[in-house]
Amino acid sequence: MTDSTPHHGTGPGHGTGAVVVVAAALLDGGRLLAARRSAPEELAGRWELPGGKVEPGERPEDALVRELREELGVEAEPGERIPGEWPLKPGYVLKVWTARLLSGEPRPLEDHDALRWLARHELDTVDWLDQDRPAVAEAARRLPVA
Numbered sequence: 001m002t003d004s005t006p007h008h009g010t011g012p013g014h015g016t017g018a019v020v021v022v023a024a025a026l027l028d029g030g031r032l033l034a035a036r037r038s039a040p041e042e043l044a045g046r047w048e049l050p051g052g053k054v055e056p057g058e059r060p061e062d063a064l065v066r067e068l069r070e071e072l073g074v075e076a077e078p079g080e081r082i083p084g085e086w087p088l089k090p091g092y093v094l095k096v097w098t099a100r101l102l103s104g105e106p107r108p109l110e111d112h113d114a115l116r117w118l119a120r121h122e123l124d125t126v127d128w129l130d131q132d133r134p135a136v137a138e139a140a141r142r143l144p145v146a
């Protein structure tokens with residue numbers, strides 16, 4: 001953990017090579033956007049923060065903007081990184097940013113079959129993916145209490 005040599009992403013090994021999945025805590029009007037996955041079968045029906053895999057050479061924030069454009073048809077701006085990273089399947093790790101809408105109204109264009117804007121008191125009314133729950137809890141602290 002104290003290794004600071006600049007070798008990430010360059011060597012043949014997999015030591016630092018986990019695929020990063022970025023997801024957005026999209027905040028608007030005091031609410032958080034939840035998206036219901038339509039696939040794969042084992043995840044379908046569970047709710048997540050929208051996002052996807054960072055492509056080789058892509059900056060995570062750029063991937064976030066791209067994924068929100070592709071999946072929801074909106075333009076959004078990344079905000080702060082929510083501290084932490086959460087393991088997914090082997091070789092994949094989840095990182096989350098807050099984001100705000102610049103234009104468009106989210107629609108479930110890809111990967112999702114329902115969207116909901118949730119106020120803070122509604123956040124536990126959907127069945128979040130386990131790996132998204134810590135980031136959702138942290139995002140909740142950015143929402144108004146009332």
Ligand code: CDP
Nearest residue numbers: 021023048049050051052053088129131132
């Ligand atoms: O859109 P793309 O194919 O790049 O990625 P994805 O299939 O949406 O997500 C890649 C992996 O990350 C899947 O295994 C998702 O279940 C997982 N994921 C997650 O656990 N939590 C999220 N908020 C978003 C994706």
